[in-house]
Amino acid sequence: MSNPYIPMLTTVKNIVSENKVNDIKTIELEFKKAEDYNKFNYIPGQFAEISLIGKGEAPIGIASSPTEEGSIKFTIKKMGTVTSEFHNCNIGDVVGVRGPFGNGWPIEEMKGKDIVVIGGGFAFSTLRSLVIYLLNEKYRKDYKKITVIYGNRDPGEVLYRNVLEEWKKHDNIEVVLTIDREVEGWKEKVGFVAPIVKEVAPSSDNAIAVVCG
Structure with missing residues (x-):
């Protein structure tokens, strides 16, 4: 069983500025190991702890859907030290990911409604x-x-x-x-x-x- 305290390593695949004032960005990540991607089994509404080595870690909601295969996305607002560091990321940078955490949205209860x-x-x-x-x-x-x-x-x-x-x-x-x-x-x-x-x-x-x- 994998250690939940050890981040899985990803690389930044793409960065999109989401608003006109440029304080919100969506960062798309690819797992370095296929087995890590397969283990990161999430549902809409969950979050992950994402980190930059030596910079810190922050809990961020997962913006991508499990149906968008091959990568995961996080939309990050520039608010403090760690989120500011994420805004300074470049494509190819290494990001640690732990999770997923939280209950997520009740997608089974929504059926038929x-x-x-x-x-x-x-x-x-x-x-x-x-x-x-x-x-x-x-x-x-x-x-x-x-x-x-x-x-x-x-x-x-x-x-x-x-x-x-x-x-x-x-x-x-x-x-x-x-x-x-x-x-x-x-x-x-x-x-x-x-x-x-x-x-x-x-x-x-x-x-x-x-x-x-």
Whole structure:
């Protein structure tokens, strides 16, 4: 049995700046050993402890879905010493990974139900993992309508813009973006998340809500 206190080694495969102020980045990692990748068996909603040698370790939610095979992704907001070090990473750098940890989202309990995904700010990362999982052709038939409601203070804070647009192309999903105050050029909803939920969410009779942020 592997030691949970010893990190598995990965390398940085790709880095994406997710917002206009450049304080949130998604880092994609590849495991150095195939057996480590196979052992890292996670479900949407879990997190991992990721580390840079000599720099420290931080618990970060897993932004990728298990259906995105071959690598794992973490969306990291620059907040303190360790997260700042991750923002200074380059492709090819070595990152330690321990986990996965946490219970994850109850994907079995969601089967046969309408799913309402409600998120705000950069905490949307583990919801990204969930929605990509639900939309995968292998699992999509197990779930009914998906409603995604994603709130931010302003347009510059919206993450995963390309991914959100891809979601809209799928059947039986509604993606609703909202910002706190009206901004010129913004074509989506304006207002706080709570009233938007009342406006667009399906009946609660056969629905389950997943909230983060």
